[in-house]
Amino acid sequence: MKHLKQLALLLACCVGGNLISALLHGALPSNVLGLTLLLVLLICRAVKLHHVEDTADFLLQNMAFFFLPACLGILDIFADIKGEILAILAVCLLTTLCTAAATALTVHIVLKLQHRENEEAFDRD
CATH class of the missing domain: 1.20.5 (Single alpha-helices involved in coiled-coils or other helix-helix interfaces)
Known part of the structure; x- marks a missing residue:
């Protein structure tokens, strides 16, 4: 359950970044805004590091998995x-x-x- 809460928090930051990007009419990338939002929440201590640490570590350790769609997309347009x-x-x-x-x-x-x-x-x- 702990990991689901952590994932929900990370996804909420992503959605927040998407919303901010939409409000700015795409002037800044939503993924950058989502990470900035998470950073601000961590700095303000609205979110504690232990609230996201385990899931974030898991995602970082398996980052190569997230590059597969991009690599396959390159193969399509090679x-x-x-x-x-x-x-x-x-x-x-x-x-x-x-x-x-x-x-x-x-x-x-x-x-x-x-x-x-x-x-x-x-x-x-």
Whole structure:
């Protein structure tokens, strides 16, 4: 029963994201708005982490399952995109490198800020 309640809460955030996206006339993707809604609820402590943690972990561990429809959809249109496959792969590679670089830069900045915070705390003692 616990997992059903957690799933219902996660689905409610998804539906909320859909509703907000519809109100904004699709200006922002509903999945992003749903996750933002969940984040806001967690930050405001309207939802506690233990209310969604088990089901969210299960979904993350089985994420590959959710990519199957997209992969099968690509197989359906492969004949149409065959001529553009190199361009598509180049874009995938470039965006992967950009994402890795942005992640590395973010981690570097956060570690630098944490190190500075630790030094300031050490100086105060």
